Amino acid sequence: MIKLSGIEKYFFAGTPNQVLALDNINLQIQRGDFLTVIGSNGAGKSTLLKAVAGVISVDAGSIKIDGLDVTAHPEYMRARDIGRIDQDPMASTAADLSIEENLAIAYLRGQKRGLARAVTSQRTGYFRDTLRNIGLGLEDRLKVPVGTLSGGQRQALALVMATIARPKLLLLDEHTAALDPKAARQVMEITERLVQQYKLTTLMITHNMEQALRFGNRLIMMHRGRVILDISAEEKGKLTVAALVDRFTSTSGTVFDDDRALLA
Amino acid sequence: MESVIINALQQGLIFAFMALGVLLTFRLLGFPDLTVEGTFPLGAAVTARAIVEGVEPLLAVLLGALAGGAAGAVTGIIHTRLKVNNILAGILTASAIYTVMLRTMGRPNTPLLAYDNVYGQILGWFKLAENNYNVILVLLVFAVATRLLLGWFLNTDLGLAVRATGSNERMISALGVNTDNAKLLALVIGNFLVGLSGAMACQAQGFADIGMGIGVLVAAIASVIAGETIFGGNRLGRLLTSVILGSIMYRGLLALGLRLGLPAEDFKMMTAILVLLVLCLPSLELRKRLGGVIPGLRKDKKTMHPALPARPGFASPTADQTCGATPSRREMEE
Ligand SMILES: Nc1ncnc2c1ncn2[C@@H]1O[C@H](COP(=O)(O)OP(=O)(O)OP(=O)(O)O)[C@@H](O)[C@H]1O
Ligand SMILES: [Mg+2]
Numbered sequence: 038m039i040k041l042s043g044i045e046k047y048f049f050a051g052t053p054n055q056v057l058a059l060d061n062i063n064l065q066i067q068r069g070d071f072l073t074v075i076g077s078n079g080a081g082k083s084t085l086l087k088a089v090a091g092v093i094s095v096d097a098g099s100i101k102i103d104g105l106d107v108t109a110h111p112e113y114m115r116a117r118d119i120g121r122i123d124q125d126p127m128a129s130t131a132a133d134l135s136i137e138e139n140l141a142i143a144y145l146r147g148q149k150r151g152l153a154r155a156v157t158s159q160r161t162g163y164f165r166d167t168l169r170n171i172g173l174g175l176e177d178r179l180k181v182p183v184g185t186l187s188g189g190q191r192q193a194l195a196l197v198m199a200t201i202a203r204p205k206l207l208l209l210d211e212h213t214a215a216l217d218p219k220a221a222r223q224v225m226e227i228t229e230r231l232v233q234q235y236k237l238t239t240l241m242i243t244h245n246m247e248q249a250l251r252f253g254n255r256l257i258m259m260h261r262g263r264v265i266l267d268i269s270a271e272e273k274g275k276l277t278v279a280a281l282v283d284r285f286t287s288t289s290g291t292v293f294d295d296d297r298a299l300l301a
Numbered sequence: 302m303e304s305v306i307i308n309a310l311q312q313g314l315i316f317a318f319m320a321l322g323v324l325l326t327f328r329l330l331g332f333p334d335l336t337v338e339g340t341f342p343l344g345a346a347v348t349a350r351a352i353v354e355g356v357e358p359l360l361a362v363l364l365g366a367l368a369g370g371a372a373g374a375v376t377g378i379i380h381t382r383l384k385v386n387n388i389l390a391g392i393l394t395a396s397a398i399y400t401v402m403l404r405t406m407g408r409p410n411t412p413l414l415a416y417d418n419v420y421g422q423i424l425g426w427f428k429l430a431e432n433n434y435n436v437i438l439v440l441l442v443f444a445v446a447t448r449l450l451l452g453w454f455l456n457t458d459l460g461l462a463v464r465a466t467g468s469n470e471r472m473i474s475a476l477g478v479n480t481d482n483a484k485l486l487a488l489v490i491g492n493f494l495v496g497l498s499g500a501m502a503c504q505a506q507g508f509a510d511i512g513m514g515i516g517v518l519v520a521a522i523a524s525v526i527a528g529e530t531i532f533g534g535n536r537l538g539r540l541l542t543s544v545i546l547g548s549i550m551y552r553g554l555l556a557l558g559l560r561l562g563l564p565a566e567d568f569k570m571m572t573a574i575l576v577l578l579v580l581c582l583p584s585l586e587l588r589k590r591l592g593g594v595i596p597g598l599r600k601d602k603k604t605m606h607p608a609l610p611a612r613p614g615f616a617s618p619t620a621d622q623t624c625g626a627t628p629s630r631r632e633m634e635e
Contacts, residue, residue: 090475116477129475131468134461141458142465147477150458182535198476 039066039089039206039238044098046084046262058084059095060262066206066240071232073249074242075281076259077293082242085259086208089240091115102205117147120199121208122192124215129195132184136175136194139183140164143198167197170234171227189220193227200231207232209241225252246278260289307433308556313549314440315501316517316524320548321451321541322494323521328529329455330467330487332387335518336376337495339395339402340369342514344499346402349411349509358419362500369496370489372398377485402511414507419500436505443501444545447494452538454490463487464537516569523576524548530579 046059058081066072076082087093089100091112099108102118122129130139141155141164161179168176173193175186183191192212199207209228213221229252232239243249249256256273258266258281265288268276276284285293319341326334348365352358372394380390403409420439421431429435454460465473466483474480503509528547533540555568 092475113474113477113479116475119475121475128469129472131465131472133468134465138461138464142461142473142476145458145477150462150478152454152457152459155456155458155461 038068038103039064040099040101041065041089042099042101044085044088044100045096046081046088046093047096050096057262059088062098062262062264064257064264066238068205068238069236070255071237071239071253072241072255072257073253074240074257074259075244075246075249077291080259081262082259083210084262086121086210086240086242089206090119090121090208113147117202118205119208120146120202120204120206122195122199122210122212124211126188126191126195126215130183130191130198133182135180135182136168136186137161137164137179139194139198140167140201143201146202146204167201171197171230173223187220189216189224192216192220192224196224196227196231200235200237203235203237205238207237207239209239211242211244214244228252246281250276250278250281258285258288260285260291265289302560305553305556305560307437309549309553310437311433311440311505312552312556314437314444314545315505316498316521316552317444317545317548318447318494318501319498319517320521320524320528320544321447322491322498323518324525324541324544325451325487325494326491327522328467328525329464330484330491332467332484332488333391334373334376334488334491335388335391336372336394336398336488336492337391337521338514338518339398340372340492340495340514341499341502341517342509342511343372343398343402344369344496345503345509345513346405346411346499346511347496348500348503349413350405352413352416352418353411358417358422358504362419362497362504365500365503366493366497369499370493372496373488373490373492374485376492377488381481381484399511406509406511409512410508410510412508413503418504418507420504440501447497448541448545451490451494452541455537455541459486516572519569519572519576520551521548523572523579524551526576526579527551 041062041064044059044062045057048054048056048058060081062085074082074085084093088095091107091110091114095108099106101107102115107115107118131142134142137156137160141160144160144164164179165176168179171193173190175190175194183194186194195212212228213224216224225248228241231237239253241253243252250273254270254273256266256268257264258268266284282293319337323334323337326332326337344365346365347368348361351361351364356364375397376390376394379385379393380387383390385393420436423439424431424435429438455464462473462478463483463486465476466478466480466487470480473483499509499513502513524547525544526547527550528543528545529540531550532543532546534543558568558571559565
């Protein structure tokens with residue numbers, strides 16, 4: 038279980054440009070929950086994910102994973118428990134290394150790395166099975182440098198890398214936003230499959246309201262650094278995109294200012 | 302001509318250790334490590350002092366290499382712990398090394414011809430005469446062993462973490478690697494090799510001199526680039542071997558130039574221009590050109606990096622095509 042209490046994050050604190058990116062965030066995520074996160078531009082969604090992952094430190098509040106307070110831990114110390122994928126397909130895989138090397142690195146997520154051979158036949162056998170599971174044919178291209186893959190293939194590989202060591206929490210920050218519609222659909226399908234198969238606790242930011250309603254068992258909406266809506270599975274099932282926008286407008290008092298969200 | 306070949310092999314193999322070290326830091330880690338200009342003569346100076354003190358040559362060479370590794374650690378600590386920019390960290394260490402060298406040797410130059418050297422020592426074990434060919438043989442064994450060891454290391458879990466740190470620091474940090482430690486480790490290994498190079502050099506030439514590091518970095522970079530461009534391939538092992546070949550080729554060209562009567566004082570300028578040209582030519586252009594000259598060079602042959610100019614440390618990964626022979630932006634922003 039993940040528990041965020043009273044999280045605050047300022048940027049440019051103490052200057053005229055001060056931004057309160059996270060404003061008293063309190064959130065409990067149960068094991069197996071699949072949360073989708075939506076919100077206007079600059080609402081603080083990415084900042085929230087980065088704070089949970091430890092990429093940035095917070096100014097107040099605490100982050101607990103299974104009761105362990107990790108607030109002060111840097112990213113690499115939380116890595117064992119948290120898998121994360123960024124919007125940028127370049128960010129979550131190493132272009133210069135081959136598919137099997139990338140997987141070998143991810144396979145030891147958060148563990149000590151020693152002088153054992155990284156790519157063993159035993160591991161490649163496992164990698165092949167895991168890749169076959171996502172159905173893109175990558176299992177036959179284990180030695181190919183990742184830099185030569187398409188954006189969609191890289192994000193799919195990133196998903197496999199993020200989940201191969203079964204993290205306690207999977208963080209997805211608009212991981213399909215940079216892909217063309219077909220690849221985006223494919224990567225979303227793989228996401229859903231892996232999350233279900235491994236029963237992963239997941240936090241997924243999306244700009245696509247329809248996606249936010251279709252996937253997951255809980256939806257939160259952020260605005261100006263705060264969680265302004267928290268919608269449960271039953272309620273979510275009945276909502277439409279139009280109704281969701283109305284809820285946003287009435288709760289935040291502003292018009293939903295994200296054109297991308299409505300287009301999709 | 303025979304002397305040219307002997308020279309190319311001897312010098313090329315001696316400097317191959319350095320080229321491998323530079324490959325590790327500059328190319329694989331993306332860390333423009335200027336320590337090496339100091340590490341090279343430091344390896345020689347420490348070895349020379351040890352020899353004069355009566356230490357066995359092989360042990361003396363090992364001490365020289367270890368001193369190099371220590372210098373790498375200093376740069377690594379200055380950069381990762383004290384958060385000093387990577388180039389400046391290297392410059393600071395290289396500068397401090399001058400004092401260390403002078404203190405170690407007690408003077409700027411130590412002649413070693415009167416002492417046994419590492420080549421004679423090793424050849425003596427096998428009752429072989431110490432002549433040019435046998436010296437090359439010793440160097441070759443050392444170089445092959447280094448190549449194999451480095452190849453093994455870079456394919457271990459730890460070695461892969463180091464390479465991933467150079468390729469995508471954000472990613473590997475998210476996978477639980479302390480990238481500071483990865484950089485430190487690579488700097489130690491890289492500078493160990495450069496120190497080894499300096500140690501083997503002073504043993505071959507019969508003296509150690511604090512000035513012997515001037516220009517060696519550019520030469521090593523030239524060797525790495527030449528080797529990768531001409532002999533390199535997709536695989537890491539191929540890349541390591543190609544760098545050794547590149548070093549031999551580069552030293553061969555220098556020896557040939559000398560033989561043909563080119564003035565030695567122009568070599569550093571020529572090397573610098575050569576490196577600059579290679580960096581500024583987009584890889585395909587260069588390959589096309591070379592492909593016309595060198596038979597068997599396929600135009601579409603891929604390097605480890607999809608785009609050759611995007612060598613971290615040699616040119617900015619984002620600003621490929623430009624003559625950005627500066628450290629990558631990512632490094633500068635740190
Ligand atoms: N590194 C940073 N430095 C300064 N300000 C930042 C930084 N990162 C985010 N911010 C600010 O914090 C606020 C929240 O940004 P964040 O990226 O979390 O928004 P978001 O909800 O992910 O938006 P988007 O939908 O556009 O991705 C914004 O006002 C942004 O300008
Ligand atoms: Mg964002």
